[in-house]
Amino acid sequence: MRTDASVHAVPIPEGLLEPALTVGKVTPGSLDDQVLAFPETKPPKQWYLALAVTLTALGIGLACIGYTFTTGIGAWGNSSPVFWAFDIINFVFWVGIGHAGTLISAILFLFRKRWRNAIARFAEAMTIFAVMCAVIFPLIHVGRPWLAYWLFPYPNERALWTNFRSPLLWDVFAVNTYFSVSLMFWYLGLIPDIASMRDRTTSKLRKTIYTVLALGWRGAASHWQHYEKAYLLLAGLATGLVLSVHSVVSFDFATSVVPGWHMTIFPPYFVAGAIFAGFSMVVIVLVVVRETMQLKNLITMRHLDVMNKVILAMSCIMGYSYMMEGFTAWYSMNEYLHHGFMNIITGTYGWAGWITISCNIFIPQLLWFKKCRSSYFWMILVAIGVTIGMWFERFVIIVISLHQDYLPSAWRIYKPTMVDFGILLGTFGLFFTLVLIFARVLPVIATTEVKAILPDAQPSHGGSHE
Amino acid sequence: MSDKKAYAVLGLFETPDALMHAIPKLRAAKLGTVEAYTPYPIHGIDDALGLRRSPLGGMVLVMGVLGALTAFGFQYWISAIDYPIITGGKSAASWEAFIPIMFEVTVLFATFTAGLGMLLLLNRLPFFGHPVLSAKAMKGITRDRYALALEAESEAFDSAAAAQALEAAGAVDIEVLPAPDRSPFLTSDYILRTLGGIFVACLVAGLGIYSLIKWFPLLAPMKYMQDQPRLNAQKASNFFKDGHGMQPPVPGTVARGYLPTATGTQDASATLVNPLPRTKEVFAQGRKVYTNRCEVCHGALANGAGSLTAAYGAKPANLQAQQFRDYPDGKIYWAIVNGKNAMPAHAAYLTEPQRWAVVHYVRALQRAQNATDEDLKVVAP
Numbered sequence: 001m002r003t004d005a006s007v008h009a010v011p012i013p014e015g016l017l018e019p020a021l022t023v024g025k026v027t028p029g030s031l032d033d034q035v036l037a038f039p040e041t042k043p044p045k046q047w048y049l050a051l052a053v054t055l056t057a058l059g060i061g062l063a064c065i066g067y068t069f070t071t072g073i074g075a076w077g078n079s080s081p082v083f084w085a086f087d088i089i090n091f092v093f094w095v096g097i098g099h100a101g102t103l104i105s106a107i108l109f110l111f112r113k114r115w116r117n118a119i120a121r122f123a124e125a126m127t128i129f130a131v132m133c134a135v136i137f138p139l140i141h142v143g144r145p146w147l148a149y150w151l152f153p154y155p156n157e158r159a160l161w162t163n164f165r166s167p168l169l170w171d172v173f174a175v176n177t178y179f180s181v182s183l184m185f186w187y188l189g190l191i192p193d194i195a196s197m198r199d200r201t202t203s204k205l206r207k208t209i210y211t212v213l214a215l216g217w218r219g220a221a222s223h224w225q226h227y228e229k230a231y232l233l234l235a236g237l238a239t240g241l242v243l244s245v246h247s248v249v250s251f252d253f254a255t256s257v258v259p260g261w262h263m264t265i266f267p268p269y270f271v272a273g274a275i276f277a278g279f280s281m282v283v284i285v286l287v288v289v290r291e292t293m294q295l296k297n298l299i300t301m302r303h304l305d306v307m308n309k310v311i312l313a314m315s316c317i318m319g320y321s322y323m324m325e326g327f328t329a330w331y332s333m334n335e336y337l338h339h340g341f342m343n344i345i346t347g348t349y350g351w352a353g354w355i356t357i358s359c360n361i362f363i364p365q366l367l368w369f370k371k372c373r374s375s376y377f378w379m380i381l382v383a384i385g386v387t388i389g390m391w392f393e394r395f396v397i398i399v400i401s402l403h404q405d406y407l408p409s410a411w412r413i414y415k416p417t418m419v420d421f422g423i424l425l426g427t428f429g430l431f432f433t434l435v436l437i438f439a440r441v442l443p444v445i446a447t448t449e450v451k452a453i454l455p456d457a458q459p460s461h462g463g464s465h466e
Numbered sequence: 467m468s469d470k471k472a473y474a475v476l477g478l479f480e481t482p483d484a485l486m487h488a489i490p491k492l493r494a495a496k497l498g499t500v501e502a503y504t505p506y507p508i509h510g511i512d513d514a515l516g517l518r519r520s521p522l523g524g525m526v527l528v529m530g531v532l533g534a535l536t537a538f539g540f541q542y543w544i545s546a547i548d549y550p551i552i553t554g555g556k557s558a559a560s561w562e563a564f565i566p567i568m569f570e571v572t573v574l575f576a577t578f579t580a581g582l583g584m585l586l587l588l589n590r591l592p593f594f595g596h597p598v599l600s601a602k603a604m605k606g607i608t609r610d611r612y613a614l615a616l617e618a619e620s621e622a623f624d625s626a627a628a629a630q631a632l633e634a635a636g637a638v639d640i641e642v643l644p645a646p647d648r649s650p651f652l653t654s655d656y657i658l659r660t661l662g663g664i665f666v667a668c669l670v671a672g673l674g675i676y677s678l679i680k681w682f683p684l685l686a687p688m689k690y691m692q693d694q695p696r697l698n699a700q701k702a703s704n705f706f707k708d709g710h711g712m713q714p715p716v717p718g719t720v721a722r723g724y725l726p727t728a729t730g731t732q733d734a735s736a737t738l739v740n741p742l743p744r745t746k747e748v749f750a751q752g753r754k755v756y757t758n759r760c761e762v763c764h765g766a767l768a769n770g771a772g773s774l775t776a777a778y779g780a781k782p783a784n785l786q787a788q789q790f791r792d793y794p795d796g797k798i799y800w801a802i803v804n805g806k807n808a809m810p811a812h813a814a815y816l817t818e819p820q821r822w823a824v825v826h827y828v829r830a831l832q833r834a835q836n837a838t839d840e841d842l843k844v845v846a847p
Contacts, residue, residue, distance in 0.1 A: 027610065028506075028609060028610035029609055029610040032609050032610070069687045070686065070687045144688070144691070146682070146683070146687075146688050153540075153544065160549070161548065162544075163545075163551065163553055164541045164544065164545050164563060164564060164567060165545070165553045165554060165556065165563040166553070167566075169567070170566040170570075173566070173567045173570040173571070174566065174570050176570075177571075177573055177574045177577075180574060180577065180578075181573060184577055184578070184581040185577075185581075187581075188581055188584075188585075192505075192506070192608070196505070196608040196609060198608070199604050199605045199607075199608045199609070200608075200609065211594065212592075215585065215591045215592035215593075216592050216593045216594040216595075216596060217591065217608075218596055218598045218599055218604070218607070219504050219505060219607050220501055220502070220503055220598075221501060221502035221503070221504065221508070221511050221512070221515055221517065222501065222515075222517055223589045223591075224504065224506075224507040224508075224511075225507075225512050225517050225520050226520045226522055226584045226588040226589055227507070227589070228507050229520040229522045229523065229584070230522055230581060230583075230584035233523065233526050233576070233580040234577060234580050234581065237573050237576050237577050238577075240569070240573060241573055244566070244569060244570070244573075248566055248570075251566070448505065448506045451505055451506045451610075452506040452507060456482075457482065457506070458482060458508065458509045459483050459485075459486040459508065459510060
């Protein structure tokens with residue numbers, strides 16, 4: 001296989017060469033036949049089985065949401081002083097999951113990490129689905145969700161305006177912008193791929209749908225020029241969003257005076273946590289996709305290896321953040337902060353604190369070993385551990401901080417109800433249902449982007465200015 | 467040359483190298499505009515084709531700045547001018563809190579400019595009628611073939627010469643694309659049907675939204691806040707045995723300050739002593755309560771000739787009668803608290819001082835109606 005070395009006068013030693021992005025011989029044509037063929041074939045039995053499971057979970061979630069609507073928020077475990085519980089935990093959790101997609105598609109694009117091309121599409125799709133799961137919670141936790149549009153500042157007959165000094169309103173803007181930008185980014189990337197599918201499908205119905213969705217894309221050089229520029233600009237804009245969305249979510253906590261929330265470390269700590277959780281979810285899904293859809297030559301072990309290294313790095317940042325929380329509590333000499341921190345490791349919910357610390361800090365240390373980074377068993381173990389750990393981290397932040405604050409007479413133990421668990425299960429159902437459907441109807445790999453980085457894909461005289 | 471007008475001549479190439487080598491040759495031939503169609507962006511093709519730099523960056527910058535200014539202006543106007551509410555002790559115009567939303571709106575404006583500006587303005591998409599889309603070569607172009615088109619610039623376009631030039635440059639499959647059929651588009655019939663369609667769509671959408679807004683909030687969970695069952699004072703109720711919505715207090719109910727101090731018999735109360743001094747204020751208070759509560763039956767002069775007496779045939783006590791003038795204060799007080807004969811108890815709505823003030827006032831009325839010479843003597847100051 002030819003590499004970039006061929007254009008250099010002095011051959012680069014084998015060990016310094018960037019490893020190949022794909023395994024075996026992949027040509028643009030074979031890539032299309034491999035990736036774009038999925039939507040044209042009948043799904044296997046296992047797919048229907050998986051869909052049945054996720055739809056069941058989704059159904060349970062919808063039933064619980066319906067019950068909440070007709071009964072009221074009292075169906076949940078939330079009660080004074082823990083007014084924020086599962087609703088906000090799950091919201092923060094799902095928004096965090098979404099961050100991996102934007103990081104892969106935007107930041108790694110700006111860094112010219114060409115390996116991201118093969119996994120960017122799936123990760124972006126997961127971003128969109130995760131944000132969809134996330135927005136359910138603020139909507140249903142307002143109590144009267146049919147009036148949720150009151151969150152937006154619009155001229156109304158009540159002559160009221162929203163409070164622009166409230167981080168909760170910043171959240172409305174941040175999450176909506178995030179969703180719009182992610183959707184735009186995803187769709188722009190899909191257009192050339194959908195055009196490919198349009199031109200290869202034989203089914204009339206599919207052809208009609210793809211024709212409309214491809215917007216008449218014809219691959220003209222003058223179009224590609226603007227397209228590439230737009231993609232680059234969107235990557236730059238989305239990069240700012242990766243850093244801002246979870247920062248704004250963290251402001252919901254950090255700008256309040258609750259001990260355990262009021263800390264300047266929150267924004268970077270939340271962003272790192274989001275990328276951490278998101279990458280773990282991407283690893284879980286990618287392993288399944290890679291195995292079941294026979295994409296081993298495109299999503300290589302190197303992809304998973306690099307992803308695992310990112311998870312390890314994020315784990316270390318999380319460890320630092322947890323230590324800083326402890327340090328802040330100690331160094332502030334503030335008895336409330338001190339009490340709040342001790343609650344995490346020794347309080348009623350101490351077990352949750354230790355689940356968080358073990359799953360997020362201790363278990364991912366396995367990834368220092370190359371054997372664990374290249375073994376499905378260990379990487380899935382770590383990834384599931386991180387997903388659980390990051391959910392519990394939000395539980396720790398929200399419930400432990402709220403259940404005991406300044407006023408001891410108001411302290412109370414929080415207990416979630418079955419409805420709380422049902423809605424959480426339902427969002428997992430929604431997420432994986434969307435993932436399953438996406439895998440069957442749209443190209444799971446950005447074929448256009450992968451084609452552009454295949455060997456011989458670019459004219460040789462121009463040299464490599466990737 | 468074919469009898470039909472050609473839009474362009476399209477030639478396919480197998481590799482990007484072949485494509486890049488052919489471009490300068492075809493541009494030099496000057497037979498028409500050279501355009502390339504490729505499955506993915508090819509490095510260096512912009513320069514080879516002589517394309518101008520994309521203006522998208524400038525557009526995005528302008529719209530991004532506009533987004534920031536819009537968000538700032540909007541928030542400033544609302545928070546400082548239209549609806550100034552002090553939050554967190556900050557001045558209404560403190561701008562620092564506006565930054566997160568300014569950032570988000572900047573990104574939002576910039577994103578939509580980049581995405582939609584690229585698609586709609588620069589690339590003129592969606593457009594489903596382009597001749598290349600119906601070319602046989604399209605299947606290859608979105609897969610793994612690279613095409614060059616010589617597009618007609620004028621009537622003088624010679625498709626045969628263009629095909630020859632493409633072949634000389636190394637193209638394998640050469641295809642002449644006919645110009646799209648441009649029959650008159652904006653006929654009056656078409657315009658009428660379009661306008662009619664828009665009108666019907668607006669009508670349906672408007673009626674739909676109107677009825678939705680009217681009907682939707684009245685559905686089950688939504689109306690719970692409006693729908694709060696309660697009993698109005700004068701309404702009937704099946705809940706209580708007597709069918710009245712308004713119920714008297716449970717016997718023995720005592721409100722704060724309304725303590726009944728005369729619980730025994732009237733005779734037993736005779737020994738009670740009026741605790742209030744006979745001051746102007748006390749008499750004024752007694753007169754007020756008497757006018758409100760007693761006068762309709764007992765009359766302004768306490769002679770039992772109130773305005774309700776004749777109408778209802780009631781016979782309230784004539785307080786000027788000797789029997790009542792001989793009553794000790796305590797017995798009058800007892801009658802006010804517990805009621806007597808047809809007279810209801812007034813304990814529930816007269817406070818302790820009010821009751822005694824009325825007793826003083828009744829005494830004053832009795833004395834005024836039965837004045838003696840003694841009463842006319844002016845007491846020396």
